[in-house]
Amino acid sequence: MTSEASESNSTDKLSSNESVQVIVRCRPLSLQELQQQCTSVVKIYSNRGVIEVENPKARSENERSKMFTYDAVYDEKSTQQALYDETIRPLVASVLEGYNCCVFAYGQTGTGKTYTMEGCDGEDIGIIPRAFDQIWSHIARKTGVEFLVSVRYMEIYMEEIRDLLKIKSTKVHELREMPGEGVVVTNLHSHNCQSAKDMLKAMKTGNFNRTTGATNMNEHSSRSHAIFQIIIEMVEGHSKSMKVGKLNLVDLAGSERQSKTGATGDRLKEATKINKALSSLGNVIYALAENSAHIPYRDSKLTRLLQDSLGGNSKTIMIANVGPASMNYDETIVTLRYAYRAKSIKNKPIKNEDIKDGKLLLMQQEIERLRALISEKSNGVDMNGLNGQNAEESDSDESDNVEKEKQLELGKMEVDELAKKLKTLEKQMVHGGKDIVDSVNENELKLEQQKAEIADRKKKEIEMQQRIELEEETCSELKQVFASLQQQVDFKRDKLKRINNKLQSIRQEIKDNHEVYLKDRQEIENANDEATVNLRQAFLIIDNFVPSEERSRIISLAQFDENLDNWIIKKEIEKILPSERPRAHNYRRPISDYAIQQGQLNPKYRGENVLDLKLDMPLRTTQDYVPPAICPQIKALVNDVIKKEMDNCHVTIKMAPHSMSRSAGGVSKLEQEGKYKQALRSLVDVNSLKASNKPVPPRSAKSAYHLK
Numbered sequence: 118m119t120s121e122a123s124e125s126n127s128t129d130k131l132s133s134n135e136s137v138q139v140i141v142r143c144r145p146l147s148l149q150e151l152q153q154q155c156t157s158v159v160k161i162y163s164n165r166g167v168i169e170v171e172n173p174k175a176r177s178e179n180e181r182s183k184m185f186t187y188d189a190v191y192d193e194k195s196t197q198q199a200l201y202d203e204t205i206r207p208l209v210a211s212v213l214e215g216y217n218c219c220v221f222a223y224g225q226t227g228t229g230k231t232y233t234m235e236g237c238d239g240e241d242i243g244i245i246p247r248a249f250d251q252i253w254s255h256i257a258r259k260t261g262v263e264f265l266v267s268v269r270y271m272e273i274y275m276e277e278i279r280d281l282l283k284i285k286s287t288k289v290h291e292l293r294e295m296p297g298e299g300v301v302v303t304n305l306h307s308h309n310c311q312s313a314k315d316m317l318k319a320m321k322t323g324n325f326n327r328t329t330g331a332t333n334m335n336e337h338s339s340r341s342h343a344i345f346q347i348i349i350e351m352v353e354g355h356s357k358s359m360k361v362g363k364l365n366l367v368d369l370a371g372s373e374r375q376s377k378t379g380a381t382g383d384r385l386k387e388a389t390k391i392n393k394a395l396s397s398l399g400n401v402i403y404a405l406a407e408n409s410a411h412i413p414y415r416d417s418k419l420t421r422l423l424q425d426s427l428g429g430n431s432k433t434i435m436i437a438n439v440g441p442a443s444m445n446y447d448e449t450i451v452t453l454r455y456a457y458r459a460k461s462i463k464n465k466p467i468k469n470e471d472i473k474d475g476k477l478l479l480m481q482q483e484i485e486r487l488r489a490l491i492s493e494k495s496n497g498v499d500m501n502g503l504n505g506q507n508a509e510e511s512d513s514d515e516s517d518n519v520e521k522e523k524q525l526e527l528g529k530m531e532v533d534e535l536a537k538k539l540k541t542l543e544k545q546m547v548h549g550g551k552d553i554v555d556s557v558n559e560n561e562l563k564l565e566q567q568k569a570e571i572a573d574r575k576k577k578e579i580e581m582q583q584r585i586e587l588e589e590e591t592c593s594e595l596k597q598v599f600a601s602l603q604q605q606v607d608f609k610r611d612k613l614k615r616i617n618n619k620l621q622s623i624r625q626e627i628k629d630n631h632e633v634y635l636k637d638r639q640e641i642e643n644a645n646d647e648a649t650v651n652l653r654q655a656f657l658i659i660d661n662f663v664p665s666e667e668r669s670r671i672i673s674l675a676q677f678d679e680n681l682d683n684w685i686i687k688k689e690i691e692k693i694l695p696s697e698r699p700r701a702h703n704y705r706r707p708i709s710d711y712a713i714q715q716g717q718l719n720p721k722y723r724g725e726n727v728l729d730l731k732l733d734m735p736l737r738t739t740q741d742y743v744p745p746a747i748c749p750q751i752k753a754l755v756n757d758v759i760k761k762e763m764d765n766c767h768v769t770i771k772m773a774p775h776s777m778s779r780s781a782g783g784v785s786k787l788e789q790e791g792k793y794k795q796a797l798r799s800l801v802d803v804n805s806l807k808a809s810n811k812p813v814p815p816r817s818a819k820s821a822y823h824l825k
């Protein structure tokens with residue numbers, strides 16, 4: 118078997134594993150934790166993939182400790198190198214085979230996610246820079262293969278996507294579902310790389326631009342979810358198709374409790390968004406683990422971006438980071454439960470090969486075309502030059518020579534321009550297997566194979582150990598030979614005790630899960646209540662302040678955008694613009710004398726050149742005035758005031774000389790007063806009926822109008 122063949126074999130074996138691989142890493146006690154005299158409550162059994170966490174608040178034996186089993190576990194002494202070689206190296210090898218792969222670090226704030234993904238300089242570099250080295254040493258070995266390597270770096274901060282490689286960009290980044298590509302981010306800058314150094318530079322630029330802040334739990338706490346994306350296109354020989362490998366390296370923001378981080382103001386707002394996105398991620402993991410019909414990917418940008426990595430076509434490794442301190446027991450258990458659920462997620466990785474329309478193929482075609490064009494043009498230039506010489510020699514027409522020299526110059530400029538274009542394109546591509554001495558190449562390959570074999574063996578050892586433990590439990594009784602009845606009884610008593618302990622711990626687990634469920638439910642109910650209040654408030658405003666036509670207009674313009682996963686308002690312009698282009702329909706135009714006169718001289722005044730457009734009137738946003746109906750209390754109040762007025766009038770009437778004269782005409786003062794009162798009452802009634810739009814009765818009290 119050739120060395121290259123064995124390399125690809127090792128990755129093929131890995132591709133058969135479709136479950137999300139889950140590994141746990143525990144960091145050492147921090148200085149702060151040591152100062153606070155925290156003890157370590159975590160025990161790691163690397164050979165079995167088991168982590169045990171002791172409960173510092175245990176009230177009974179059942180609550181004493183909890184054990185979880187994963188694909189691999191790493192203790193506080195584990196090195197970055199070991200973690201990479203054993204778990205990540207085989208995954209990156211799959212990327213180079215054309216798979217989509219993803220590594221994401223999850224855990225409480227300050228537990229070492231950024232340390233694991235990026236690491237520190239020197240020996241402690243993390244997964245991301247190690248992946249660069251692996252990719253580029255693979256490229257250096259692959260003779261006869263052309264590569265196009267690019268990286269993107271983004272963060273999700275407060276539910277907004279930001280381009281970490283073009284931080285000043287004002288472009289909007291949206292999520293779009295593309296056929297064959299999955300969910301992609303629009304307008305994201307793609308940085309072409311020619312070496313591991315280029316990638317490292319891009320990573321450092323992005324890290325510098327990433328949003329971080331200090332909290333009580335981490336001096337450099339990441340306040341966003343960061344995704345570093347590597348895309349590798351590969352074409353072998355003169356093939357007309359290519360492979361594409363994609364690697365997503367995700368450093369999530371840490372889950373946190375306000376009481377521990379002491380977050381206030383902006384930090385608190387960030388924490389709310391972080392926890393919300395992480396809880397959406399938890400819901401997705403839960404739904405996938407439970408094989409639910411609906412997976413709530415659309416609940417957050419993070420889950421939409423990780424859609425392919427969780428339950429999709431990607432090979433995925435989840436790294437759950439935990440801290441060992443007793444004070445973080447609850448958070449550690451939450452992380453471990455999360456991770457345990459993720460173990461049962463099944464992905465369906467597919468190789469991206471036989472792709473016929475990739476960027477690299479297009480570039481190769483363009484390079485071929487440019488080369489052909491340059492050689493054609495260069496020949497033309499040579500011919501022209503030759504002709505020029507002959508012309509000089511024959512000493513013929515002087516101006517002809519100048520003309521040809523100009524053409525020659527232009528031709529050269531054109532060739533230079535094309536050559537520049539060609540060089541730019543060629544510079545973007547990388548030829549595999551360059552500048553490497555064969556023996557170095559061979560040694561590096563051997564070393565990688567050995568690392569892959571060791572990783573494979575370690576994985577198998579853990580699996581074997583887990584299987585042995587399981588079988589020991591079930592078969593030990595069968596293997597046992599009892600010398601006496603008493604021995605058998607003792608054995609069975611021990612077994613019963615063990616089973617009982619197990620039962621108790623399962624009961625405890627159910628109890629804990631129930632408590633978590635109740636807490637989650639309470640949170641959902643609170644969120645629901647809050648949403649209902651907000652909705653009512655919105656309706657109150659709409660009902661009282663938005664005119665009904667305006668409301669109907671907005672509703673008719675509202676449209677649900679699947680890609681944005683939100684409602685948008687269609688541009689009104691689409692509705693208002695006439696479907697066909699406006700044209701001058703009246704030959705008699707222009708109509709003013711000046712225009713008719715000018716029309717003969719200047720075509721811009723001619724009727725057929727004048728467009729007849731209707732003015733776009735702004736939409737009406739007001740209503741006709743409708744007088745308000747008088748409510749009974751106000752009516753009573755007005756009556757009261759009028760009564761008082763009448764009483765005053767009564768006094769005035771008594772004093773008025775013309776009343777005196779009328780009374781002299783035969784009507785008593787008392788009668789006069791009665792009529793006056795009646796007239797005023799009728800006036801009030803008529804006005805109120807008018808105001809309430811009710812029919813006004815025939816004028817029974819004409820005197821009311823007289824009085825008016």
Ligand SMILES: Nc1ncnc2c1ncn2[C@@H]1O[C@H](COP(=O)(O)OP(=O)(O)OP(=O)(O)O)[C@@H](O)[C@H]1O
Pocket residue numbers: 143144145147193224225226227228229230231232233335337338339340369370371372438
């Ligand atoms: N395995 C480890 N060995 C040594 N030090 C570690 C390890 N893991 C983490 N640390 C240290 O712990 C501190 C916190 O780590 P880090 O910033 O990576 O946490 P984080 O999980 O990314 O936090 P956040 O979610 O707040 O961003 C750092 O000083 C880091 O160097």
